[in-house]
């Protein structure tokens with residue numbers, strides 16, 4: 670592995686989440702709850718994580734509820750700061766973490782898509798092509814021109830998935846988001862992700878869906894209590910180009 674292959678490098682980084690309003694009695698309830706010198710309590714959701722991800726790797730992140738999967742994706746996506754250590758991310762990132770994140774409910778789907786085009790700084794296609802692609806893929810019909818505050822969670826996830834996957838990125842960060850979309854859209858979204866794999870795009874995917882992970886990832890990180898307890902290569906079931 671050469672230096673140029675590395676897209677994510679994390680060294681000894683932790684993430685601490687302030688526990689506002691939680692009393693000292695919580696100490697001892699969970700080894701991740703620690704008291705700062707000013708007396709406040711924090712939850713060390715990630716504890717001195719070290720990780721390198723290569724360009725094109727398809728990394729599954731597993732572990733029980735509350736073990737730090739989403740926190741790790743947010744750390745890589747720049748949505749949470751690291752405490753100590755270092756984090757380096759090279760290249761473009763697309764995130765599909767929280768339903769509704771980065772969208773404006775009062776604006777229509779079309780207006781949100783136009784805004785996202787500018788925010789992503791897309792150069793390979795025109796704004797009209799981008800909007801047409803998202804409109805077609807998300808299949809929202811007349812709702813595309815309605816405020817997204819009127820969308821169901823599944824409709825929002827359709828729009829967000831479509832916006833984030835038009836143009837390849839160096840890294841796509843996916844949380845267990847797809848469950849809210851209906852089965853037909855899940856199949857379509859999986860097909861689009863598989864095309865990403867064919868283009869050798871990398872992603873990190875937190876999920877409890879073992880079958881999906883086995884199909885789509887070639888490396889599995891297991892998190893427990895904010896630590897990586899295993900990091901294993903796995904065979905990718907779908908074919909990728911030589």
Ligand SMILES: Nc1ncnc2c1ncn2[C@@H]1O[C@H](COP(=O)(O)OP(=O)(O)OP(=O)(O)O)[C@@H](O)[C@H]1O
Nearest residue numbers: 686687712714732733734735736737738739740741
């Ligand atoms: N805003 C918050 N305030 C307090 N604690 C939080 C907050 N966000 C996350 N946590 C805590 O951080 C820890 C890690 O949460 P995280 O969402 O990363 O887990 P996860 O592995 O993604 O879980 P799941 O499988 O349920 O999605 C949990 O103990 C959770 O309670």
